[in-house]
Amino acid sequence: MEFLADVTVYKLVYTLPLILGFLSPLVSKCVAPVHAISVSSVVFVLMLWLWLVGVNIVQNTTAVDEGALLIRLAPGLIWIALLLTxxxxxxxxxxxxxxITFALAVPGLMVPFADEVWRACDLTKCGVFDGMLTGLYSSENFMGLQVAFVTVLHLVTFGLRRSLYLLPLSILWLLATESRTAQYALLAALTAAMVLWLGKRVVKTGSGRVDSLVKRMFLTVFPIVFVFIAACFAFTSKPSDFTGRAWVWGRALEVLTGNEVVGLGVDGWVINQQTGLLPSNLGAHSLYIFLFFSGGAIALVVFVLFIRQAMISSLRHDGDLAPGVVLGSVFLVLGLLEVVWNPAAIDGLSWIPLSLVIMNGHKAPSPGRVGDSAEKRDKLQGQKERSAP
Structure with a gap:
C-alpha cells in the first residue's frame, strides 16, 4: 500500500498526543491535578533546549539556512506553553x-496491511523469527525502544496486575524486532523495580533528614554513572563493538576535538556527514554522544541535572524511589545505544521526556502512607466516595 510508505506520517502519530496534551488547558474546564507536572524539571529541559539551539546557531549559521535553524525553536515553544498552562x-x-499506548498501537495494527515489514538477518543479529520486524519504520530499534518504554510506563503508572495484558504483547514484539537495546532496557527497569521492592522490605528507612539526604545523593549519582558508562563505551571499545556503533563514536570524538566544552551544534552531525568526516548513513546511536557532540560537556551536565530533578520530583510526589528510578533506568539504558531524545526537535520520541516530568496527578501521600502503591490509594479513595452521604 503506497500511502504506508511515508514513515514521517506515522512518527507524527506519536507527536499528536503530546501536542494535544499541551494545548488541552486552553479548552479544558477541569480542575488541574495536584502537582501533576514537575515545573523544576521542565525548567531544566528548557535550559538544555536553549543551550543546544544557541550553540547550533553560533556554530552552524553559515552552513544551515535560517529556516532550518529557526525550526529548532519549536520544541522550546511547546515546553514553554506547557509551563505556562x-x-x-x-x-x-x-x-x-x-x-501513547493507543498511538503506539496504530502502526502495529497496520503491519498486516503493509509490505516489507521484516528485515532479513545479517551478520550481527537475527531474530527468533528468522528476521527483524521493522513494521512501518526503517529500523526495528525505533519501535522496539518505544515498546520497552511504554511497557515500563504502564507498570509504573498502573501497577503489575493492571499491566499483565500488556506484558506478553510487549515481550512478543521485542522478540520480533530483536532490538537488543530495548530488551536490555526493559530487563534493567524490571531489575531496578525488583531490587527497590525487596530493599523497601528488607531495609527499614526513616523519614528524617538523613534518609532524605541519602536518597538525594543516590539520585544524583545515578545518572552520572550512566554518563561514565557511555564514556567508557566510547573511549575503550573496539570499532567493531556494539554492531559498529563504537566506530561511529570514535569518528565523532575525533571531529569534536577542540570543541569538547560547547559542542558543534545539533546540525553539526549532518554537516560533517556531508563533508565525509562522519559516516553518511549512520546516526550517533547514543544519546550521550549526541548531546556531547551537539552541546559539549555543558549539555551533559544540564542533562544530568534534568534526570536528577525529574527523579527527585517523582520521589517527592509519590513518596517512593521506585517510579522515578525505574523510568529513569529504562531511559538511561536506552540512551547508551540509541538517541532516544533530541531536545531541539519534534519527532516520534518527543513524548519520552514528558513521561519523566509528569506525575499521576494525585496529592502526595501522607507520612503514614508513604509506601502505599497507586492501586491502594485508588482503593482507599473509592471507599471514601462510597461511604460519603
Missing amino acids: QGRSPLNRRMLSVM
Whole structure:
C-alpha cells in the first residue's frame, strides 16, 4: 500500500498526543491535578533546549539556512506553553500512558496491511523469527525502544496486575524486532523495580533528614554513572563493538576535538556527514554522544541535572524511589545505544521526556502512607466516595 510508505506520517502519530496534551488547558474546564507536572524539571529541559539551539546557531549559521535553524525553536515553544498552562492542565501520567499506548498501537495494527515489514538477518543479529520486524519504520530499534518504554510506563503508572495484558504483547514484539537495546532496557527497569521492592522490605528507612539526604545523593549519582558508562563505551571499545556503533563514536570524538566544552551544534552531525568526516548513513546511536557532540560537556551536565530533578520530583510526589528510578533506568539504558531524545526537535520520541516530568496527578501521600502503591490509594479513595452521604 503506497500511502504506508511515508514513515514521517506515522512518527507524527506519536507527536499528536503530546501536542494535544499541551494545548488541552486552553479548552479544558477541569480542575488541574495536584502537582501533576514537575515545573523544576521542565525548567531544566528548557535550559538544555536553549543551550543546544544557541550553540547550533553560533556554530552552524553559515552552513544551515535560517529556516532550518529557526525550526529548532519549536520544541522550546511547546515546553514553554506547557509551563505556562500547567496550572490548568488535566494532563497526568495516566492520561499520557493511555494516549501513547493507543498511538503506539496504530502502526502495529497496520503491519498486516503493509509490505516489507521484516528485515532479513545479517551478520550481527537475527531474530527468533528468522528476521527483524521493522513494521512501518526503517529500523526495528525505533519501535522496539518505544515498546520497552511504554511497557515500563504502564507498570509504573498502573501497577503489575493492571499491566499483565500488556506484558506478553510487549515481550512478543521485542522478540520480533530483536532490538537488543530495548530488551536490555526493559530487563534493567524490571531489575531496578525488583531490587527497590525487596530493599523497601528488607531495609527499614526513616523519614528524617538523613534518609532524605541519602536518597538525594543516590539520585544524583545515578545518572552520572550512566554518563561514565557511555564514556567508557566510547573511549575503550573496539570499532567493531556494539554492531559498529563504537566506530561511529570514535569518528565523532575525533571531529569534536577542540570543541569538547560547547559542542558543534545539533546540525553539526549532518554537516560533517556531508563533508565525509562522519559516516553518511549512520546516526550517533547514543544519546550521550549526541548531546556531547551537539552541546559539549555543558549539555551533559544540564542533562544530568534534568534526570536528577525529574527523579527527585517523582520521589517527592509519590513518596517512593521506585517510579522515578525505574523510568529513569529504562531511559538511561536506552540512551547508551540509541538517541532516544533530541531536545531541539519534534519527532516520534518527543513524548519520552514528558513521561519523566509528569506525575499521576494525585496529592502526595501522607507520612503514614508513604509506601502505599497507586492501586491502594485508588482503593482507599473509592471507599471514601462510597461511604460519603
